[in-house]
Amino acid sequence: MKKKINTRLVGIAIMAVVATVISITIVYYGFFERQIRSDLEISAKLLKDTHYFESVNADADTIDLSTDMDELRVTWIGSDGTVLYDNDASPEELSNHANRPEIQEAFTKGSGESVRRSDTMNMNTFYYAILLDNGTVLRVATEAENIQSIFFAALPIILFITLVILVVCVIFSHLLTRQLIAPIETMAKNIEDMGATPPYRELVPFANMIRQQHTDILSAAKMRQDFTANVSHELKTPLTAISGYAELIQNHMVDEAQHDHFIAEIRKNTERLLSLINDIIRLSELDRNEDVEFYDVVDLYDVVSECIEGLEIAAERRNITLSFEGEHFNIHGNREMMRELVDNLVQNAIRYNNEGGTVWVSVVGGVSPTLIVRDNGIGIPADEQERIFERFYRVDKSRSRETGGTGLGLAIVKHIVEIHHAKIQVNSTVGEGTEMKVTY
Numbered sequence: 475m476k477k478k479i480n481t482r483l484v485g486i487a488i489m490a491v492v493a494t495v496i497s498i499t500i501v502y503y504g505f506f507e508r509q510i511r512s513d514l515e516i517s518a519k520l521l522k523d524t525h526y527f528e529s530v531n532a533d534a535d536t537i538d539l540s541t542d543m544d545e546l547r548v549t550w551i552g553s554d555g556t557v558l559y560d561n562d563a564s565p566e567e568l569s570n571h572a573n574r575p576e577i578q579e580a581f582t583k584g585s586g587e588s589v590r591r592s593d594t595m596n597m598n599t600f601y602y603a604i605l606l607d608n609g610t611v612l613r614v615a616t617e618a619e620n621i622q623s624i625f626f627a628a629l630p631i632i633l634f635i636t637l638v639i640l641v642v643c644v645i646f647s648h649l650l651t652r653q654l655i656a657p658i659e660t661m662a663k664n665i666e667d668m669g670a671t672p673p674y675r676e677l678v679p680f681a682n683m684i685r686q687q688h689t690d691i692l693s694a695a696k697m698r699q700d701f702t703a704n705v706s707h708e709l710k711t712p713l714t715a716i717s718g719y720a721e722l723i724q725n726h727m728v729d730e731a732q733h734d735h736f737i738a739e740i741r742k743n744t745e746r747l748l749s750l751i752n753d754i755i756r757l758s759e760l761d762r763n764e765d766v767e768f769y770d771v772v773d774l775y776d777v778v779s780e781c782i783e784g785l786e787i788a789a790e791r792r793n794i795t796l797s798f799e800g801e802h803f804n805i806h807g808n809r810e811m812m813r814e815l816v817d818n819l820v821q822n823a824i825r826y827n828n829e830g831g832t833v834w835v836s837v838v839g840g841v842s843p844t845l846i847v848r849d850n851g852i853g854i855p856a857d858e859q860e861r862i863f864e865r866f867y868r869v870d871k872s873r874s875r876e877t878g879g880t881g882l883g884l885a886i887v888k889h890i891v892e893i894h895h896a897k898i899q900v901n902s903t904v905g906e907g908t909e910m911k912v913t914y
Contacts, residue, residue: 483647484640484644492636499625511600514601515602522604522612528606546615549614551603553611557570576613585603587603588601599615719737756882757882760886760890770806775800792824794833798836814887853906859902865885866882867884
């Protein structure tokens, strides 16, 4: 970043110097030209006042301006364009000047001027002509370097000044860059300090975004650590039980009456272990595929009806009554994920219900299709309702393990809801029950 800033500042300085030099040269040469034209006009009028050229019958040999005006060429032209006098050449050697633009303009307007450029000599010749009272024209001329020759003549000085300016610009650009970057580097070192004010107002949105991302990364890292610790703990419990029961059976430390019970416990913990592993794998799949492309038109009522039918046996085991009603509504989503969502919500309602309780499931319309799962079970404390979607978080840990819960069901539900850009709302009262609404 520093290198880019320095390079661009130096580049700007070079462009500024070049533009300034070119502009000043053009402006200066404009003043120079105007001064030459003004001097020629004054010289012509002064010569007119000398009365050298009053009479057309005057002897041109008596006029000698060659030594007085070395840098000024004076030409006297008759009314027919014939050269009567020239201080730089013999009149006989010069052609008729009637077609010269400055002469023609002088005859018609009283005065005229023109500039003739010589690219080969890098010189410009300036002419000024004035009409005399006797009908003749007096013309004065002088040569001056053109703008290119003036520029190249001054080029060594220009290059030296440019070099000095560039050195100064490089030094100042380094100092300026250091002053600009230092507060940003300080902010970067103290990115965790949420109270620190960014050094520049333009950096406030960027700083807020970076801090939010930093917070999210730390939060995600903590979640991964917690998840790893929870997975290790959750896997360790059934594995320890299986290992303990198997060791007792292997060492013949149980009688015949306990043998079947221990085998049943091993199977129960194995099933719990498999269920836990399946849920972990499923969560990992959902983490990797948050943008699902295999959407389809799904009838929400049909999906819920299939899930209710499959969970009736589980409900009967706990003497739970399942009640389902609603209307057919089509949503755009993934059918298998919708089945997972409904299964997890209804299973939770059965698992955390009281024996003999009821689970009401409905599909209703309104502004958007909504799935409602309500029970009259144990309920969720208000201070824990925001945490129920965390992985391995359980309101009643003992009940969850007894009924086969892994603590990942609602985490899977949350993922599926987010993938489908839906919303889930929890309303619960301890001792009265819980209602969950998923709106699409």
